Amino acid sequence: MKVRSEARRSAIIATAAELFKEAGYERASMNELAKRLGGSKATLYNYFSSKEELLVAVVQAYxxxxxxxxxxxxxxxxxxxxxxxxxxxxxxxxxxxxxxxxxxxxxxxxxxxxxxxxxxxxxxxxxxxxxxxxxxxxxxxxxxxxxxxxxxxxxxxxxxxxxxxxxxxxxxxxxxxxxxxxxxxxxxxxxxxxxxxxxxxxxxxxx
CATH class of the missing domain: 1.10.357.10 (Tetracycline Repressor, domain 2)
Structure with missing residues (x-):
């Protein structure tokens, strides 16, 4: 379970990075991110409490x-x-x-x-x-x-x-x-x- 969770977190960060680069931080939405990942916003918020927290993760990763x-x-x-x-x-x-x-x-x-x-x-x-x-x-x-x-x-x-x-x-x-x-x-x-x-x-x- 932990391996799948870490893999999912990494996938979210990677997809968010692409979305932020394409649309910019302000225009990027958690709805669009969930759509690209094939999941729900609820799943995203299980990993990151806000878009700001997700941005920090992207910045730290890349x-x-x-x-x-x-x-x-x-x-x-x-x-x-x-x-x-x-x-x-x-x-x-x-x-x-x-x-x-x-x-x-x-x-x-x-x-x-x-x-x-x-x-x-x-x-x-x-x-x-x-x-x-x-x-x-x-x-x-x-x-x-x-x-x-x-x-x-x-x-x-x-x-x-x-x-x-x-x-x-x-x-x-x-x-x-x-x-x-x-x-x-x-x-x-x-x-x-x-x-x-x-x-x-x-x-x-x-x-």
């Missing part, structure tokens, strides 16, 4: 799930590793998905399109990015305490690093079918971001 893996390198104690090493690993884990996962890009585009006239943007933000920012800010605060980088607002520094990390990939949002990047290209993008960030974050350190 657009922000990679953040949990990336955050592992931030929340796990890394012995004998400096901040730069951790940021390089974190950045590569993020960009592998952001540059090569078509489903994640499609969901992200849908979120951007809907954000101006619904709460979908903040639902997306709270389902992953906000947690990533907090984990990164905590890591940077610890690095400041150790004297690896200059004292500053850790959350601001986290936002600045993420902006640098995605700066060279932003164009992909506007391209019809962006080409996947090779691993060595991703590593170069991450290295560019980390080098720039560390150069700025070290300003104020007394040598």
């Amino acid at each position: 657009a922000t799930g990679h953040l949990a893996e990336a955050m592992t390198s931030l929340t796990t104690e890394q012995q004998n590793e400096d901040l730069k090493t951790v940021l390089l690993r974190f950045g590569e884990s993020m960009l592998v998905v952001l540059t090569n996962d078509g489903e994640a890009l499609s969901i992200y585009r849908m979120i951007i399109a809907e954000a101006s006239h619904s709460d979908v943007g903040m639902l997306f933000y709270r389902s992953g990015p906000s947690q990533c920012i907090e984990a990164l800010a905590k890591l940077l605060a610890q690095a400041m305490t150790r004297g690896e980088i200059a004292d500053a607002d850790p959350q601001l520094r986290a936002l600045q690093f993420l902006s640098l990390l995605t700066a060279e990939t932003e164009l992909r949002l506007y391209q019809r079918q962006p080409q996947p990047l090779e691993r060595h290209q991703i590593r170069q993008l991450v290295n560019n971001a980390v080098e720039m960030f560390m150069a700025g974050a070290l300003v104020g350190i007394v040598k």
Whole structure:
């Protein structure tokens, strides 16, 4: 029974993702979703209490799930590793998905399109990015305490690093079918971001 339930939940999430991309979050209805799945709305609500909860599940499955893996390198104690090493690993884990996962890009585009006239943007933000920012800010605060980088607002520094990390990939949002990047290209993008960030974050350190 549990296996069938998990399979059904996955099927609902996959079908909802397609519906959201086609119709947009606001126009997508639970009636249409039930029709596509060949069941009833009552069945859907047994798995998800609301369309908002279903959206969060879709976002986590296709657009922000990679953040949990990336955050592992931030929340796990890394012995004998400096901040730069951790940021390089974190950045590569993020960009592998952001540059090569078509489903994640499609969901992200849908979120951007809907954000101006619904709460979908903040639902997306709270389902992953906000947690990533907090984990990164905590890591940077610890690095400041150790004297690896200059004292500053850790959350601001986290936002600045993420902006640098995605700066060279932003164009992909506007391209019809962006080409996947090779691993060595991703590593170069991450290295560019980390080098720039560390150069700025070290300003104020007394040598």
